[in-house]
Amino acid sequence: MPDCDLLEKCGFFAKYRDSLNLACRGFIxxxxxxxxxxxxERKRYRQQHGAPPVDEMLPTGQMVPSDYLS
Ligand code: SF4
Structure with a gap:
């Protein structure tokens, strides 16, 4: 399975790639x-708006809970 083609550009991935949070790791x-x-949903947002969503938007479209970086 290849990686997402937006991996290098994606703020969510950049910010949370090293997170130890299990839910976050599961999304990645x-x-x-x-x-x-x-x-x-991040990909969909980018296609619809021509710009990326905030880094804290999950692939599901929900926002990252505040404990995801811990
Ligand atoms: S969050 Fe979505 S757009 Fe970003 S790297 Fe993962 S699959 Fe791709």
Whole structure:
């Protein structure tokens, strides 16, 4: 499975790639480097708005809970 083609540009991935939070790691595994990469709300947002969403938007479209960086 190839990585998401936006991986290098994605603020969410850049900010949370080293997070130890299990939920966050799960999102990265299933979306950014997994089978759900084409179902990513961040990707959809970028296509619709021509600009990336805030880094804290999850691939599901929800916002990252504040404890995700811990
Ligand atoms: S959050 Fe979405 S757009 Fe960003 S790298 Fe992961 S799958 Fe790609």
């Amino acid at each position: 595994k299933s979306y950014c480097t997994g089978e759900k990469m084409d179902d990513c």
